[in-house]
Amino acid sequence: MRKVFNVGYRHGRLTLVERVTNDRRKSLWKCRCECGNEYIITETRLVRGAPKSCGCLEQENNTPRPDIWAVERRAFYGAKGRCTNKNEPNYQNYGARGIQFKFTSLAQWFTELGHRPAQGYAVDRINNDGHYEPGNVRWATPVQQRRNQRHKKLTAKDVIFIRKARSVGIFTKVLAKWFDVSAPYISQLTSQSSWWYV
Numbered sequence: 370m371r372k373v374f375n376v377g378y379r380h381g382r383l384t385l386v387e388r389v390t391n392d393r394r395k396s397l398w399k400c401r402c403e404c405g406n407e408y409i410i411t412e413t414r415l416v417r418g419a420p421k422s423c424g425c426l427e428q429e430n431n432t433p434r435p436d437i438w439a440v441e442r443r444a445f446y447g448a449k450g451r452c453t454n455k456n457e458p459n460y461q462n463y464g465a466r467g468i469q470f471k472f473t474s475l476a477q478w479f480t481e482l483g484h485r486p487a488q489g490y491a492v493d494r495i496n497n498d499g500h501y502e503p504g505n506v507r508w509a510t511p512v513q514q515r516r517n518q519r520h521k522k523l524t525a526k527d528v529i530f531i532r533k534a535r536s537v538g539i540f541t542k543v544l545a546k547w548f549d550v551s552a553p554y555i556s557q558l559t560s561q562s563s564w565w566y567v
């Protein structure tokens with residue numbers, strides 16, 4: 370049975386406004402779309418059931434949804450790269466120092482950290498010699514990060530110097546004062562549990 374179309378008939382987002390016949394005696398409908406656009410559709414296409422909008426619906430469906438975890442995802446891959454990719458400029462301070470990336474999935478990372486609280490925050494490790502792992506990561510402000518990274522200011526040259534100085538008997542305390550780091554950290558350097566690759 371042939372479907373009958375009337376003015377006011379709704380087809381998806383389209384409402385039929387007026388029926389016209391074109392120069393080839395084809396039936397056409399002028400429609401108004403919910404988005405406000407006017408649209409011409411042939412009755413043949415209406416019978417077949419498509420399309421259901423002026424094109425706005427298809428466009429909406431093809432528009433990717435905003436990626437609400439983009440920042441956190443970038444942080445995940447950034448940290449992972451620093452720990453595992455020797456070509457990363459920062460690998461020296463992470464992977465090479467023995468810092469491991471122990472998160473096994475993005476979901477685990479998102480669950481642990483949640484959303485970045487505000488711009489300017491970055492992920493850092495609570496214990497700076499610990500790994501990227503649940504319980505040891507947080508969103509930190511630049512100030513918190515700097516405080517935490519204080520003893521990372523040392524260069525390879527400094528480390529070599531400190532080890533030499535210790536080997537000739539200069540006290541750990543003295544070296545700690547000279548380099549503005551903690552005495553236990555000097556011991557770590559000397560025993561090569563930090564900066565073992567130098």
Ligand SMILES: [Zn+2]
Pocket residue numbers: 382402403404405406422423424425426
């Ligand atoms: Zn539309």
